[in-house]
Amino acid sequence: xxxxxxxxxxxxxxxxxxxxxxxxxxxxxxxxxxxxxxxxxxxxxxxxxxxxxxxxxxxxxxxxxxxxxxxxxxxxxxxxxxxxxxxxxxxxxxxxxxxxxxxxxxxxxxxxxxxxxxxxxxxxxxxxxxxxxxxxxxxxxxxxxxxxxxxxxxxxxxxxxxxxxxxxxxxxxxxxxxxxxxxxxxxxxxxxxxxxxxxxxxxxxxxxxxxxxxxxxxxxxxxxxxxxxxxxxxxxxxxxxxxxxxxxxxxxxxxxxxxxxxxxxxxxxxxxxxxxxxxxxxxxxxxxxxxxxxxxxxxxxxxxxxxxxxxxxxxxxxxxxxxxxx
Ligand code: UFG
Numbered sequence: 001x002x003x004x005x006x007x008x009x010x011x012x013x014x015x016x017x018x019x020x021x022x023x024x025x026x027x028x029x030x031x032x033x034x035x036x037x038x039x040x041x042x043x044x045x046x047x048x049x050x051x052x053x054x055x056x057x058x059x060x061x062x063x064x065x066x067x068x069x070x071x072x073x074x075x076x077x078x079x080x081x082x083x084x085x086x087x088x089x090x091x092x093x094x095x096x097x098x099x100x101x102x103x104x105x106x107x108x109x110x111x112x113x114x115x116x117x118x119x120x121x122x123x124x125x126x127x128x129x130x131x132x133x134x135x136x137x138x139x140x141x142x143x144x145x146x147x148x149x150x151x152x153x154x155x156x157x158x159x160x161x162x163x164x165x166x167x168x169x170x171x172x173x174x175x176x177x178x179x180x181x182x183x184x185x186x187x188x189x190x191x192x193x194x195x196x197x198x199x200x201x202x203x204x205x206x207x208x209x210x211x212x213x214x215x216x217x218x219x220x221x222x223x224x225x226x227x228x229x230x231x232x233x234x235x236x237x238x239x240x241x242x243x244x245x246x247x248x249x250x251x252x253x254x255x256x257x258x259x260x261x262x263x264x265x266x267x268x269x270x271x272x273x274x275x276x277x278x279x280x281x282x283x284x285x286x287x288x289x290x291x292x293x294x295x296x297x298x299x300x301x302x303x304x305x306x307x308x309x310x311x312x313x314x315x316x317x318x319x320x321x322x323x324x325x326x
Contacts (some may be wrong), residue, residue, distance in 0.1 A: 001238060002026045004064070006051060006100065007073030008044055009036025011182045012115065012171055012227055016071065017043045018180065019231035028064050030057075031074070039326035040180050051096035057103035069238045071113045072100060075145075078188055079119060079285040082141035093144035098151065105159045111241040112152070113234050116165040116249065118223070118290045120146040128293035131251055139285035149249060156247040163246075164237040169223035169253030169292045171230055173313040174320035181320030182227075190260060191224070191314060194267045195321045198275050206275060208260050210282030213289075219260035221289040223253035226307035226316070236301040253292025254305055266310045270318050 003020060007013045008029030013036070020027045021043035029041050032050040047064070049056040051074045061067070075093045076082065082089040097114070104112065119142030120135045137143040148165075155161040172191045174181030182192050197206040211218040233252050258266070268274050297303040307313045 001068040003069045003071060003238065004028050004030065004061070004067045005044065005071045005073070006030045007036065007075070009033060009038060009041050009046070010073055011184070012168075012230055013071070013073035014040035014180045015175060015227045016231045016234050017041070018175060019228065019235060023235060025235070030060060035184065037183060037326050042179065051099055052091070054099040054103055057100055058106055061103055061107040061109055065107060065109065067109060069111045069113065069241060070100070070104060070109060071234060071238070072097065073115050075115060077117070077141060079139045079141050080188065080283050082139050082144070083285045086140035089140045089144045093141075094147050097148045101151065101155050101161060104161060105155070110161050111238070112161060112163040113237045113241070114148065114152060114163055114165045116145045116149055116167040117142060118167055118169045118251070118253070118292065120149060120167060121290070123287050124289055124291075128255060128291055129251060130293035131249055131296050138287060152247040156245070162241050162244070163248070164241060165247070165249040166230070166233055166237060167249060167251045168230055169225050169251070169290060171227050172224045173226040173228065173307060173316040175228070176316050176319070178319050178323055179325070181324065182317065183324065183326060190222075190263055191267070191317050192321065194264055194275055195314075195318055198267070198271050198273070199321060206264070206277040207280045208264070208277050209280055209286065211279045213282070215259055215288055217259050217261045220286055221257040221259050221291065223255065223257055223291040224263070224310060224313055225253050225305060226313045229305040229307055232306075233297060233301065233303045236303050240301055248300075250297040250301065251292045251294045252297055252303070253294050254308055255292055255294055256308075257289060257291035258310055263310065263314075267314050267318075270311050270314045
C-alpha cells in the first residue's frame, strides 16, 4: 500500500512508519514538527506542513497521491493541557481533521485510519470498556476526539469516506531495536517520567498524582499497550478498509489494568532498584480506571497484542531512554 501518514514524526506515527516499511509498504510523512522530531522520520519521504492549512493538504494529496490509505496522528493529546487550553484542542483536533477530511473528499481519497482514544469514554460504567460503552468524555481532549468519531460517520454516509477509529488506551514502550522511542517536551506520561527520574538519580522527583481514588491502592489504573502493538493494529485496519466500507471504531488495549504504584514497582523490577516518588494532588481530568475490552479488534481485524507483560513493555522503553538518539 502507499500510505500518507499525517503526524509521522511523532511517537506513535514514527513507530508505525517503521512497521509499514518492514512490511514493504510505502509511506509519505506530513508533520509540522510542533511536537514530532525530524530524526524520527527514517523510513518515509518527509514533507513539512500543517493540517490547519487545507490548501497545502490538497496540494500534497494531489502531487504525492493517489494514496491507498491515509493515517492521521496529528493531534494535541494531553488530558491536563486540554483542561487548561481547550481552544488549542478543538482547533487542532477538530478543525485540523475537518480540513483533512475535506481535502480527502476534494481529491478523491476515501480511506482513513484515525487515532482516537480511550478518553472518549469518560467515567467507566463497567470494569472492561468495550465499543458499546457510552461515550461521555470528561475532558476537552476526549471530547475533541469524540466529535471527530461522529463526523466520520456523517462523512461516510454523505461522501463515502471509509474509516476506522482506533481508540488507544495508554500507549507506551519503544522500538525494541532502540532506533526510535517516546520523547515529549515536556514529558507528562507516567512510564517515561518514571524512567527519566530513575536515570536522573536520587534528587529526581517522580510525582504520583493522587492516592485517594476508589481503587485498591488509591492510585489510577490504566491499560498499558505497547506502541508496536498499536502499529500492527493500524496496518490491519488499513487492510480491512481496502475491502470494507463503514465508519468503524475499535478499542486497543491489553485488557489488564495496572495502578500507578504497580507500574512504579514493575519499573523498579526492570531497572533493578526502587524508584522514589512523592504523592501530589490529583490531576484534573483523570478518570480513576480505564481498562479495555479489545476483543472486537481481535475478532474483526485479527489483531492480537504481542507485548502482554508490563515488565517487558517497560524494558523496551528503558532500553530507549538509556540511549536516546534524539
Ligand atoms: N501519572 C503520575 N505521574 C506522572 C505522570 C502520570 O502519577 O508523572 C499518572 C496520571 O495521573 C494517570 C496515570 O499516571 O493516572 C497515567 O498518566 P499518563 O499521563 O501516562 O496517561 P493518561 O492516562 O493521562 O493519558 C493517556 C494518553 C491520552 C489518553 C489516555 C486514555 O496520553 O492521550 O491515556 O486513558 F487519552
